[in-house]
Amino acid sequence: MHWEVASYLDSDRDLANYSQVCRSTYYAIEEPSKNFWRHRFLKTYDPPTHSVSADILQQKYKQRSAILRKSVYFRNGDTRDEKTILQVLRELVKGKLWRLST
Secondary structure (H helix, E strand, O other): OHHHHHHOOOOHHHHHHHHOOOHHHHHHHHOHHHOHHHHHHHHHOOOOOOOOOHHHHHHHHHHHHHHHHOOOOOOOOOOHHHHHHHHHHHHHHHHHHHHHHO
């Protein structure tokens, strides 16, 4: 039931707050075997081009969401933040190109 309620929350902030309601809610969302993050990832982004665990999709979802919320001033792409954002954007473009080619 917690998983179903959480799936209706659009905002990551609302989801984070909801996961803190009680232990069973937290584990329903954060437990990798429950596949909540796989569902959330696929609802937001193109599917990965190869088989990926729910743990990895959770990490990728959270990383992409955090990165894409930021605004960044690019100078030459050498800082850690610039490289991380470029990596995320590269993954997004490669995923989209793969989907277009199939």
